[in-house]
Amino acid sequence: xxxxxxxxxxxxxxxxxxxxxxxxxxxxxxxxxxxxxxxxxxxxxxxxxxxxxxxxxxxxxxxxxxxxxxxxxxxxxxxxxxxxxxxxxxxxxxxxxxxxxxxxxxxxxxxxxxxxxxxxxxxxxxxxxxxxxxxxxxxxxxxxxxxxxxxxxxxxxxxxxxxxxxxxxxxxxxxxxxxxxxxxxxxxxxxxxxxxxxxxxxxxxxxxxxxxxxxxxxxxxxxxxxxxxxxxxxxxxxxxxxxxxxxxxxxxxxxxxxxxxxxxxxxxxxxxxxxxxxxxxxxxxxxxxxxxxxxxxxxxxxxxxxxxxxxxxxxxxxxxxxxxxxxxxxxxxxxxxxxxxxxxxxxxxxxxxxxxxxxxxxxxxxxxxxxxxxxxxxxxxxxxxxxxxxxxxxxxxxxxxxxxxxxxxxxxxxxxxxxxxxxxxxxxxxxxxxxxxxxxxxxxxxxxxxx
Amino acid sequence: xxxxxxxxxxxxxxxxxxxxxxxxxxxxxxxxxxxxxxxxxxxxxxxxxxxxxxxxxxxxxxxxxxxxxxxxxxxxxxxxxxxxxxxxxxxxxxxxxxxxxxxxxxxxxxxxxxxxxxxxxxxxxxxxxxxxxxxxxxxxxxxxxxxxxxxxxxxxxxxxxxxxxxxxxxxxxxxxxxxxxxxxxxxxxxxxxxxxxxxxxxxxxxxxxxxxxxxxxxxxxxxxxxxxxxxxxxxxxxxxxxxxxxxxxxxxxxxxxxxxxxxxxxxxxxxxxxxxxxxxxxxxxxxxxxxxxxxxxxxxxxxxxxxxxxxxxxxxxxxxxxxxxxxxxxxxxxxxxxxxxxxxxxxxxxxxxxxxxxxxxxxxxxxxxxxxxxxxxxxxxxxxxxxxxxxxxxxxxxxxxxxxxxxxxxxxxxxxxxxxxxxxxxxxxxxxxxxxxxxxxxxxxxxxxxxxxxxxxxxxxxxxxxxxxxxxxxxxxxxxxxxxxxxxxxxxxxxxxxxxxxxxxxxxxxxxxxxxxxxxxxxxxxxxxxxxxxxxxxxxxx
Numbered sequence: 001x002x003x004x005x006x007x008x009x010x011x012x013x014x015x016x017x018x019x020x021x022x023x024x025x026x027x028x029x030x031x032x033x034x035x036x037x038x039x040x041x042x043x044x045x046x047x048x049x050x051x052x053x054x055x056x057x058x059x060x061x062x063x064x065x066x067x068x069x070x071x072x073x074x075x076x077x078x079x080x081x082x083x084x085x086x087x088x089x090x091x092x093x094x095x096x097x098x099x100x101x102x103x104x105x106x107x108x109x110x111x112x113x114x115x116x117x118x119x120x121x122x123x124x125x126x127x128x129x130x131x132x133x134x135x136x137x138x139x140x141x142x143x144x145x146x147x148x149x150x151x152x153x154x155x156x157x158x159x160x161x162x163x164x165x166x167x168x169x170x171x172x173x174x175x176x177x178x179x180x181x182x183x184x185x186x187x188x189x190x191x192x193x194x195x196x197x198x199x200x201x202x203x204x205x206x207x208x209x210x211x212x213x214x215x216x217x218x219x220x221x222x223x224x225x226x227x228x229x230x231x232x233x234x235x236x237x238x239x240x241x242x243x244x245x246x247x248x249x250x251x252x253x254x255x256x257x258x259x260x261x262x263x264x265x266x267x268x269x270x271x272x273x274x275x276x277x278x279x280x281x282x283x284x285x286x287x288x289x290x291x292x293x294x295x296x297x298x299x300x301x302x303x304x305x306x307x308x309x310x311x312x313x314x315x316x317x318x319x320x321x322x323x324x325x326x327x328x329x330x331x332x333x334x335x336x337x338x339x340x341x342x343x344x345x346x347x348x349x350x351x352x353x354x355x356x357x358x359x360x361x362x363x364x365x366x367x368x369x370x371x372x373x374x375x376x377x378x379x380x381x382x383x384x385x386x387x388x389x390x391x392x393x394x395x396x397x398x399x400x401x402x403x404x405x406x407x408x409x410x411x412x413x414x415x416x417x418x419x420x421x422x423x424x425x426x427x428x429x430x431x432x433x434x435x436x437x438x439x440x441x442x443x444x445x446x447x448x449x450x451x
Numbered sequence: 452x453x454x455x456x457x458x459x460x461x462x463x464x465x466x467x468x469x470x471x472x473x474x475x476x477x478x479x480x481x482x483x484x485x486x487x488x489x490x491x492x493x494x495x496x497x498x499x500x501x502x503x504x505x506x507x508x509x510x511x512x513x514x515x516x517x518x519x520x521x522x523x524x525x526x527x528x529x530x531x532x533x534x535x536x537x538x539x540x541x542x543x544x545x546x547x548x549x550x551x552x553x554x555x556x557x558x559x560x561x562x563x564x565x566x567x568x569x570x571x572x573x574x575x576x577x578x579x580x581x582x583x584x585x586x587x588x589x590x591x592x593x594x595x596x597x598x599x600x601x602x603x604x605x606x607x608x609x610x611x612x613x614x615x616x617x618x619x620x621x622x623x624x625x626x627x628x629x630x631x632x633x634x635x636x637x638x639x640x641x642x643x644x645x646x647x648x649x650x651x652x653x654x655x656x657x658x659x660x661x662x663x664x665x666x667x668x669x670x671x672x673x674x675x676x677x678x679x680x681x682x683x684x685x686x687x688x689x690x691x692x693x694x695x696x697x698x699x700x701x702x703x704x705x706x707x708x709x710x711x712x713x714x715x716x717x718x719x720x721x722x723x724x725x726x727x728x729x730x731x732x733x734x735x736x737x738x739x740x741x742x743x744x745x746x747x748x749x750x751x752x753x754x755x756x757x758x759x760x761x762x763x764x765x766x767x768x769x770x771x772x773x774x775x776x777x778x779x780x781x782x783x784x785x786x787x788x789x790x791x792x793x794x795x796x797x798x799x800x801x802x803x804x805x806x807x808x809x810x811x812x813x814x815x816x817x818x819x820x821x822x823x824x825x826x827x828x829x830x831x832x833x834x835x836x837x838x839x840x841x842x843x844x845x846x847x848x849x850x851x852x853x854x855x856x857x858x859x860x861x862x863x864x865x866x867x868x869x870x871x872x873x874x875x876x877x878x879x880x881x882x883x884x885x886x887x888x889x890x891x892x893x894x895x896x897x898x899x900x901x902x903x904x905x906x907x908x909x910x911x912x913x914x915x916x917x918x919x920x921x922x923x924x925x926x927x928x929x930x931x932x933x934x935x936x937x938x939x940x941x942x943x944x945x946x947x948x949x950x951x952x953x954x955x956x957x958x959x960x961x962x963x964x965x966x967x968x969x970x971x972x973x974x975x976x977x978x979x980x981x982x983x984x985x986x987x988x989x990x991x992x993x
Contacts, residue, residue, distance in 0.1 A: 010537045014544065027541055027561065031976050051972075095537070095983075160494070167493035170477025219474045223500035352513040360509035367505045383615065384517040391516035398516040412585035415615065419581060419608050420522035431508040441581065448582040 008064075008311055013090040015270065015312070016070065018305035022080050022087060029088025030095060038092060039103040044339065046093045046100065047109035050076075050085045060085045061109045063116060065339070070309065073112050081304055148193050152250060155192025156229040159185065159201070163226050171215050171222075174208040181205075196251030200225050224368055241326025245366050248325050256332035258322030263287035265294070265318055266345055267310045268373075268426045269437035271451035274302065281306035284373055284426070284437065285320070285331075286347045293347070293373045294320050294331040308333070312438070313447040314340035327365030329373060346424060346440050346447070349377025351392050352399040355429045371430025378422040381415045388415075390434055393422035402433040410450030414439050417448050467507065470500050523611035528578035534987040535572065536580050542568055543586040563936055564981065565590070567900070569600035571988050579604045584612055588619045598622075624652065646672055651684065658691045666695040670703055682712040689718050696722060701729050708768055720770020724792035725833050731769050732794045738766065739793035740801045742786055743823070746816065754802070754810075756819035758782035759789065783822050790826035795839045807842035825862070832865045840866040841874075847881030864893045876903035883909040888917065892929045901939040910934055911942065914971075915949060923963050924970040935974055940982035946975050 010030075017023040029035075029050065036057065038048030044065025049057040058075040062082075072086040093100040105113065162185055166174060182205025189198035204225065207218045231238065231246040238246065248254050265285040272281045283296040300306035310316065319334035350358075355374040362372045379390040382398065387406055391398035405411060405427075417423055417439050427436040427450075438447045466484075473481045478492040486495040531539065542565045572579075579587055584605055591601035602609060602622055613619035645657050662669035673688050680688065689707060692700055700722070707719035708731070723731035738759070746755040759766075762773040762785050770792065775784035795807070802810050815823055824843065831839040844866050867875045879894045888910070898906050910930065917927055924931065949971040 010541050023544065027544060030541075031980050034972075034976065091541075095534075163497060164490075164493040167474055167496050168478050170480065171475050173477070215475050216471055219471055219500050220504045222474075223497050223504050226494075226497040227501040227505075356511050356513055360511065363505055363509045367501075380519050382517045382519050384514075389514065389517060391519060392513075393519075396516050397513035400514055409585060412612070412616065413582045416581045416584040416608065416612055419611065420520045431511060 008090065008094045009313075010091055010094050012309075012311035012314075013087060013094050016082055016090070016305060016309045017087055018080050018082070018300075022082075022084050025084035026087025026091060029084055030091025031088075034088065035092060035099065037106070038089065038100045039105070040093055040100050041103065041105050043113075045105050045109060045113050046089055047105055048089045048092070048100070050074075050088065058085055059108055060089050061112050062086050062090055063113055064090075071116060148252075151192045152194045152197075152232065152252075155189050155194050155197065156232050156250075158188060158192075159197060160226065160229050163222055163229075166222065171208075171218055174218065175214075177208075194251045196249050197225070197228065198251070200228070228368060239326075241365065245325040245328065245368075248323070248328070249366075249368050254324050256321040256323045256330075258324070258331070260319035260321045260334050261287065261290055261292070262317070262319045262337070263290045263292075264315045264343070264345075265320065266315045266343060266347065267312050267340070268293075268347070268447070269449060269451055270310060270312055271437065272306070277302055279304065279306055281308060283308065283310050285310075286375075286426075287320075288315060288343070288345045291348075293329055294322070295329040295373070296333055297330060311340045312449045313342070315343040315345065316340040325366070327362050327369075342446075344444075347375040347426060349375040349424045351395060352376060352379065352390065352397050352434075353392075353395070355399065355434070359429050359431070369430070370432070371428035371435065373426070374429040374434075375424060375426045376434070377424050379425055380420065380422050381411075381418050390425060390436070399429065400433040402430075402435045405433070405435045408451070410436065413448060414450050417441050467503050470496065470503060474500065520615070524607040526578045526606045526608055528576055528606065529990070531572065531577045531580060532987060532989075532991060535577070535984075536583070538568070538984055538987055539572075539579070539583055540586075543583065543590055560932075560935070560977075563932070564977070564984065566597060566600065567936065567981065568984055568988075569597065569604055571985060573600055573603050575988055575990060577604065577988075578606050579609075581608055584609050588613065588616075588622060592619065592621055642672065646676070651687075655687060655691065658688060659694065662691055662694050666692075666697060667699060669695075670700060674703060682715065685710065685712065685715050686718060689715060689722070693722060696726065698726060698728055701726060705730065708770070716768075717770050717772070720792070721833070724770070724794075725835075727794040727796060727834060732792070734765070734769055735789055735792040736794055736797040736801075739786075739789040740797065742789065743798075743801070745802050745813070752803075752813060754813050754815045754819070754823070756786070756815065756817065756823060758786040758819075783819075787822055787826045787829075790823060791829045791833065793830065795827070795830050795834055795836045807839045811842045811845075828862045828866060832862075832869060835869045837869050837871070837874075840869040844878060847878045848885040860890060860893050864897050867894065867897050872899040873903065875899070876906045880905035880909040883913050888913045888927055888930050892933070895930065895933050895937070898937070900937045902937050904939070907938050907942045908945075910938070911945060911949075918949070918963075918967045921963055924967050931970055931974065935977040938974070938978060940978045940985065943975050943978040943982070946971055946978070950975060 010027075013030075014023050014026070017026055034050055035048045036051070038046075040046045044063060046062045046064065048060055050060055051057050060074040060076075060083075061072070063071040070082075070090075072082040074083050074085045076083050076085050078084065089100075182201055186198045186201040186205070189195075189201055200221070204218070204221050207214055207221060210217070228246065228249055231242075232250050235243045235246050244254070265287055268284040268286050270281065270283045272279050274280070279300040279302060281298045281300070283298070285294045285296065286292075287294070296308060296310075298306040298308035316336055317338050318336040320331040321334055322328070323330040323332070355372075355376055358374060359369070359372045362369050376390055376399070378393040379399075380393055382389050382391040384398070384400065387400055387403075388411060389398040389400045401411070414423070414425065414436050418441075421442045423442060424440040425434075425436045426438045426447075427434050429435075437451045438449055440447055469484060473483050473496060478488075478496055482488045483492060483496045483499065485499075486492055530536070542561050587601050587605050588609055591598045591605075598621070605622075609619075610622055613622035642657065642661065646654055649657065658669055658673065661672060670692065673692075677685065677688075692704075704719045704723045704726075708716055708723070710716050710719065720731060723729045724735060726732060742757050742759060744755055744757075746753045759782060762771055762781075766785070766789075767773055771785060771788045773785075775781045798810055799805060799807075802813075805813075811824070811827075814820075827839065828843050830836070831843055844863060867878060870878070876898055879891070879898055882894060883891050883906075891910075891913075895902075895906070895910070901907075902910070911934075914927060914930070914934075918924070950968055
């Protein structure tokens with residue numbers, strides 16, 4: 001393989017698209033006719049001129065060398081990001097060597113790249129230790145943190161009161177009281193700057209009357225919310241790891257200050273969840289040497305794809321720093337030491353029983369944990385009544401799929417890849433069941449994304 | 452709770468049920484076990500519930516495994532080359548987006564290329580990658596024209612998959628035997644059993660498969676149950692004899708002429724009449740010959756027509772429909788049927804040893820020309836008679852769009868279908884050179900894909916002329932779309948000169964030049980894409 005690494009696959013490019021319309025527009029532009037003067041440089045720059053509706057073609061440049069994900073610029077007026085021209089250019093580059101030959105970047109592309117890289121370098125320098133970290137006045141910052149903690153404590157106390165009222169009157173009444181009461185409580189938690197509590201309260205509000213078994217789910221969530229409030233109130237007395245988990249669950253910001261771990265990180269899965277405010281992108285990585293599984297979170301405003309896009313199925317040589325909190329998989333991506341490359345490494349797998357045991361163990365460090373990342377080996381997708389489960393090929397045990405996983409198209413890709421034979425599956429394993437995110441066929445073959 | 456995994460401690464479920472009940476009713480009505488009533492009771496309940504929740508989650512055990520599915524049958528076909536597999540993903544991903552009306556711009560229409568891609572991939576004998584099967588099945592579900600090719604590429608694993616998902620049941624229906632394979636050629640018992648016990652669709656598929664292997668065996672199988680079949684089933688089964696029809700089928704078909712059902716009789720007669728040596732064909736030749744003769748009394752030899760005066764029982768038995776449709780004269784109706792069913796080769800003898808060309812060129816007396824020539828056209832198509840088709844088509848460059856005036860575009864397209872691909876291409880190219888593109892769409896549809904060089908050249912030249920004439924490209928959007936799909940990709944080089952925006956001639960429609968450039972650009976882009984697709988599908992060298 002060359003120093004410049006491999007070209008991406010079309011799927012990797014399409015994963016960058018903010019929505020299906022851009023995906024489509026991009027794939028239409030991913031053909032040679034629309035482009036002139038396209039090329040790519042060994043330093044990870046791709047450029048081209050795309051004929052648009054105007055008289056002058058748009059100049060489009062993509063920088064794929066940056067560690068924090070590709071960067072784009074285009075002269076088109078589109079407000080989508082990346083625009084269809086950037087996507088089309090990358091598709092062209094991914095699909096056809098001849099259409100995007102290696103070469104020297106033209107001046108207009110070089111200028112933008114140079115300016116951008118200088119900017120990022122300055123930002124990096126500003127963040128590295130040695131330059132004064134954080135705000136100028138540590139005393140003022142401490143006072144602000146204290147005030148915030150007091151507000152959260154007051155909010156937690158108020159929340160405790162609301163939960164107690166609810167339990168006194170009985171959950172049966174919650175179905176009647178409606179969603180408004182919970183929205184109001186959530187708003188109070190936002191005022192108290194406890195975003196984590198607010199999010200949990202909002203979810204609580206959606207539970208009453210949400211199908212069979214809702215009282216059980218509501219009691220569980222109330223109890224866990226109560227536990228979190230209690231944890232906050234007594235955080236001084238908790239072991240440091242658990243205290244950090246409580247702080248981050250309540251909603252205090254933390255920074256990834258763990259020591260950087262360099263490894264060849266295999267990109268296992270990447271998927272977005274969205275609410276009315278925010279798109280959250282989760283990327284699961286597996287360190288082929290450290291054997292650690294890590295989670296990257298990135299955010300975008302509603303309707304925009306988060307910027308971080310890593311190619312699923314490839315491995316990248318990079319440094320990761322963990323966020324604080326015992327047993328937390330979250331990390332942040334630091335320096336990358338080269339473009340992503342194909343790998344035949346697969347994460348080692350386990351049985352369904354051990355996967356559940358791993359979730360049980362993880363609850364010790366974080367009782368609020370919904371699921372843990374697990375790779376199952378030699379499991380067969382098996383029909384179970386109306387649902388599906390992953391059954392061990394060699395034992396008589398199985399993990400049911402979560403209700404959400406049952407309605408995703410990825411389920412059918414998983415079943416197709418298996419064809420009734422044992423496969424290896426990476427996913428999230430928790431109290432609701434298993435959510436498959438990537439699968440490897442029995443024979444040789446690349447990871448198949450399921451999300 | 453509907454959790455399929457069971458909690459660990461045996462005593463826990465009871466304690467948990469108790470907590471849930473108390474929580475539902477409220478601590479005002481029911482005191483949690485082990486606590487004193489009062490203001491602290493709700494908090495004690497929450498404490499206990501938190502402990503129990505985490506405990507329940509930590510103690511989850513796997514569920515018992517259900518019955519494992521039977522493994523999918525092995526697919527021994529070679530996998531797609533990686534680039535082609537990626538292309539398939541892109542072609543399928545575009546499926547959802549083709550709804551937009553709007554202007555098409557310069558980008559190719561990917562979905563339109565899928566049928567071609569599937570055909571080439573199948574010709575190479577590739578198997579689709581398993582992970583692409585759901586998208587492939589969804590595409591085939593939405594477009595019935597894609598089904599045969601998509602299901603072939605998808606292979607046995609797709610049928611295995613279709614049994615698990617009701618959305619894809621169509622795949623089982625559209626595959627012979629619902630996925631259970633048609634019995635092999637030597638499995639006589641299997642064939643007999645499927646024929647006697649199978650569903651109607653399975654039996655039709657079996658008969659078709661057998662007919663393509665051993666025509667006589669298929670006919671013999673049909674004969675075993677013929678008398679007991681329902682009329683509409685007899686019709687369908689009889690129709691499957693159309694494939695591989697030969698003189699050996701005549702006795703069976705003759706017997707079907709006496710069938711109870713009129714539709715069965717008519718189909719039998721139609722099949723017999725396309726066997727030029729059959730007794731029915733001879734009878735029809737005699738009947739038709741009695742109506743048509745060359746009259747030498749005038750200055751030039753002329754065809755005189757004396758249509759039949761009655762439709763007798765013998766004619767009816769041979770498939771002639773006695774009752775004319777509303778608005779048509781009985782006698783001309785009968786004549787048309789007789790001429791259509793008479794073997795064309797019999798006319799030369801009947802009409803003074805003339806060639807088809809000479810016969811078609813003869814004047815016809817008393818306005819019978821239209822009726823007579825139309826019947827000959829139908830006969831030429833039914834009997835797949837190339838010399839007669841050639842004669843009836845005439846010269847492509849002739850005025851009046853060539854050939855005798857009675858021949859419509861649709862009839863010409865059918866006549867062209869009986870000619871060899873090369874001759875067809877030459878004729879269509881000649882037609883376009885003389886008459887332009889406005890009437891060529893239907894004729895282009897019968898040309899083999901990719902278009903032979905003469906057709907491609909003629910279409911490109913004609914588009915160029917249309918552009919210079921200043922009309923808008925969308926007047927030719929049908930032909931443009933066809934050209935994108937059918938033009939030989941190697942022609943794209945000849946199009947480069949057309950990509951520029953031309954100087955607008957006087958009288959041109961405003962802005963047309965730009966639109967033409969855009970349309971040609973899309974054409975070239977699509978051709979390049981097709982060329983790339985074909986290269987990707989070429990198997991790697993040994």
